[in-house]
Amino acid sequence: MDLPAQLSSLLPAGAVLTGDDMSAYLQDWWGRQTGSALFVTLPKTTEDVAAIVRACANAGHAIVPQGGRTGLTGAGVPGAGDRPPVILSLSRMRSIRKIDAINGSIDVDAGCVLSDVQSAAIAADRLFPVSLGAEGSCQIGGIISTNAGGTNVLRYGTTRENVLGLEVVLPDGMIWNGMKALRKDNSGYALRHMFIGAEGTLGIVTGAVLKLHSLPKAHATAWVGVSDRELALRLLNRLQSCCGERLTTFELMNAEQLASVIAHRPVVASPADAAWHLLIELADMSAPEFLSEMLLAALGAAMNAGEILDAVIAQNGIQRDNFWALRHGTADANRNVGHLLPADISVPVSAVPQFLNTASAAVRNRFPGAQIVVVSHMGDGNVHFGVRFSHRDWSSHDDPGGTEVAVRTIMNDCADALGGSFTAEHGIGRKLADELRTRSDEAGYQSMQRLKKVFDPHGTMNPGCVLREHDQLS
Numbered sequence: 001m002d003l004p005a006q007l008s009s010l011l012p013a014g015a016v017l018t019g020d021d022m023s024a025y026l027q028d029w030w031g032r033q034t035g036s037a038l039f040v041t042l043p044k045t046t047e048d049v050a051a052i053v054r055a056c057a058n059a060g061h062a063i064v065p066q067g068g069r070t071g072l073t074g075a076g077v078p079g080a081g082d083r084p085p086v087i088l089s090l091s092r093m094r095s096i097r098k099i100d101a102i103n104g105s106i107d108v109d110a111g112c113v114l115s116d117v118q119s120a121a122i123a124a125d126r127l128f129p130v131s132l133g134a135e136g137s138c139q140i141g142g143i144i145s146t147n148a149g150g151t152n153v154l155r156y157g158t159t160r161e162n163v164l165g166l167e168v169v170l171p172d173g174m175i176w177n178g179m180k181a182l183r184k185d186n187s188g189y190a191l192r193h194m195f196i197g198a199e200g201t202l203g204i205v206t207g208a209v210l211k212l213h214s215l216p217k218a219h220a221t222a223w224v225g226v227s228d229r230e231l232a233l234r235l236l237n238r239l240q241s242c243c244g245e246r247l248t249t250f251e252l253m254n255a256e257q258l259a260s261v262i263a264h265r266p267v268v269a270s271p272a273d274a275a276w277h278l279l280i281e282l283a284d285m286s287a288p289e290f291l292s293e294m295l296l297a298a299l300g301a302a303m304n305a306g307e308i309l310d311a312v313i314a315q316n317g318i319q320r321d322n323f324w325a326l327r328h329g330t331a332d333a334n335r336n337v338g339h340l341l342p343a344d345i346s347v348p349v350s351a352v353p354q355f356l357n358t359a360s361a362a363v364r365n366r367f368p369g370a371q372i373v374v375v376s377h378m379g380d381g382n383v384h385f386g387v388r389f390s391h392r393d394w395s396s397h398d399d400p401g402g403t404e405v406a407v408r409t410i411m412n413d414c415a416d417a418l419g420g421s422f423t424a425e426h427g428i429g430r431k432l433a434d435e436l437r438t439r440s441d442e443a444g445y446q447s448m449q450r451l452k453k454v455f456d457p458h459g460t461m462n463p464g465c466v467l468r469e470h471d472q473l474s
């Protein structure tokens, strides 16, 4: 019996897909990367996952673990030139296993969609704070494996800071049960941190214990126009001084980015007329009027100091949702308007304006016809810097590959010069594996190679992702 037939006989009905039934699982979110696979498996339990992994290990097949396929670096789908692997999708593992509001923890299957976990937490009067534009599709295993950030990192940290325990199927099929719901546990190496951000290269996350927080009862949300990114930084400093921990969101975008969101899906008009726009949110347990007054006072002082041009505070939930729709609409607009070369860099928060200045000048100098679109989680130092070409200019490019490399080099050199990182929250995937090799400290890269060998000696877990395939076993 061949492997798909063998697994079909072991697993629940419909758990193995072949041929055209696989097509949806082969394409990344951008629609730019399509590889092939031997077959797709859809396990329902951790034991199913272990059985699939053992069978693939025995047959010498590589595995690509897959969540909601919203990753932006081509990590969750096979690459075009790769030896076809087996895709293991967690999408049928969607149970909320347990919720303990007093302990502030929730135990979930890795295939749970992020927004379902957020809703379950709210139903228990708690908050799971990781929030991002893809939250209606991305899975818990996916956000753990990419250590996703999003719009609340300023206050609650990245996914890493919100994971207490994990259950993982290792590359030989053993199940590691690390589902501890503890704030303090110094019993040996903190294994869970090996798998967070590992992009499926060390094992398959099947379950997680996530940290819950108090659910804020009030929000105050503002859309603010500023003339300059330096002034945005001053405003951030002001809000941190006067609002402290209540400041949960401080997101920046340029006018070009906002215009493309509105052009792509005209949900609402621009709330302000300015070169730079900020979405700011405060949240806490106090009365809504108190929070709005605090924000109003801070913005009033900023206006008097000449830091801001215009500010609109949301008067109700609909207005707040509209502001957020503009922010969350950036990814879709960037996928559909022109041909975007995206970068996801981070620098110290205080260096964001300097990064924007130097990167913009270098891009304008090299590609005068390109448009620059910026959307930044400015409060945590993360800048999504896009260089956009019209479809006509892009299709007439004689060296698109060379242009991609040139843009990437400009971005990453500018970030490096400020002590930054070439990948803030989207990870390495297949796309940036060369970049990791060339920009890593030698001892750091060799340590990653050794770590990979310890967990995955035969290199079958998501080969070519994070470490280049020929670096994995050397």
Ligand SMILES: Cc1cc2nc3c(=O)[nH]c(=O)nc-3n(C[C@H](O)[C@H](O)[C@H](O)COP(=O)(O)OP(=O)(O)OC[C@H]3O[C@@H](n4cnc5c(N)ncnc54)[C@H](O)[C@@H]3O)c2cc1C
Residues within 6 Å of the ligand: 029, 064, 065, 066, 067, 068, 069, 070, 071, 072, 075, 076, 077, 090, 110, 111, 131, 132, 133, 134, 137, 138, 139, 140, 141, 142, 143, 144, 145, 146, 147, 148, 149, 150, 151, 198, 199, 200, 201, 203, 204, 205, 206, 331, 332, 425, 426, 462, 465
């Ligand atoms: C509209 C949009 C907005 C976004 N906004 C943000 C943002 O603000 N911040 C941010 O950080 N990211 C953002 N992202 C990208 C983000 O990385 C993904 O949304 C998410 O983290 C990936 O989850 P996923 O379930 O889709 O994983 P996939 O894309 O399916 O996989 C991503 C990686 O995780 C691995 N993986 C998936 N599940 C498992 C598992 N169970 N065990 C082991 N490995 C696994 C895959 O092999 C792959 O390496 C955005 C993406 C989109 C499309």
